[in-house]
Amino acid sequence: MKRNCWIVYNGNLKTEKFLDYAQWLAEAARKAGITAELIANNEILTFFQNGSCFLAGNKQNSPLPDFVLFTDKDILLARQIERMGIRVFNSSSAIEICDNKILMYERLALEGIPFPKTAVSPKIFGNVTDDIHLESFTKEIGFPMVLKEAYGSFGQQVYLVSTKEELQEKIQELGSKEYIVQEFIKASSGRDIRVNIVGCRPVASMLRRSLTDFRANVSAGGTMEPYAPTKEESELAAAAARAAGTDFAGVDLLFTEDGSPTVCEVNSNAHIRSIYSCTGINVADHILSYIKEKMYG
Structure with a gap:
């Protein structure tokens, strides 16, 4: 056949x-x-x-x-x-959830998945003429905070904001673009874990570091090394991928002050060359093996 x-x-x-x-x-x-x-x-x-x-x-x-x-x-x-x-x-629903960070964090919250405290921007039409919501951001999130545009990849459209003046300037610059602001996890600055999940199972993982940027993305200049996730990290990454509705995903985890993991993002179309270069594991083979079993038994 x-x-x-x-x-x-x-x-x-x-x-x-x-x-x-x-x-x-x-x-x-x-x-x-x-x-x-x-x-x-x-x-x-x-x-x-x-x-x-x-x-x-x-x-x-x-x-x-x-x-x-x-x-x-x-x-x-x-x-x-x-x-x-x-x-x-992945399904259209999973792609849509992971593509829009607002939808992604909403889904993770509904499923009880831990991630940094997050606030969603109000809907803006045209230019920002009333920034009263900055007071709530400052009170609830505090500085420094991370601002993420709703749509973005490879660590781009993500900014570290240290003062109210910087926040006002960035929000004026974004205009009507959707975004979230998020608690900055200082303990994980320039450091995260990428876990590739296929069929709710971790198949490859690496530790990413940056000495010059709070983002650890390899595409933003970070380095990488093979990493063996703990049971807690593996289970959290799998739960996050499942909550987003993905069959396979690259899940990024941060380290909190007490060393426990928390979710940074779920990526439905995580590129796999870097993790292959780092670990020697071809995630594509795992993806097709999973799909073959699903489709043909």
Whole structure:
């Protein structure tokens, strides 16, 4: 029986970093005996007509896949593929939750997952003309605090704010963009753990450090080393990935003052080359092994 999948990537991000992830998944699929076709999100589009939804575009004649590995954040496209009865990994819902940090922290809170104290920005239209909410941020969160735009990746759109004046300036700069402000975990400054979870099980982990930045992301200049997570860390990372609805994820954990872990973020499309370089573990192989079991038994 022929087994096939699509690997959807963003057609406007044809850089090595983004194509690399899709290509690694395609190679893992091949090793698992599954034919993979790489498809850009601008090659197959969602159309609405006469009360119906359908896909069309340059790839509309490609054989429909058994499942789709979705490496992009084109949530509406992922959702339309699901409407056609095709399983998407990760699901459109999981991608949407992880893509928007407000939705992500809301879901973690509802599931009782620990993370730094967080406040959500009020809805702003146009320029900020009334910043009375800064008083609540200052009272409840305190300085220094971390400000994160709702949408952002690789540690970008994340800022350390030390004074009310800095906060006012940054909020004016953001205008109507959504954001959260969050308690700064000093004990974890420049240090975190990345745990790759597949099917609620940790498969690879690394410790990331930065001597020059409060963010430990490798893409922001951090270093990495293999790390064996404790049972508590493994269970928390798995619980966070499950709470966000992911089948696989990169979960970032911070160290609190007493050494216990707390969640920083859940990433539904965590790139895997860095953790392979660090640990020698190919997370893509684990992802395809998990999907193969789910789809074909």
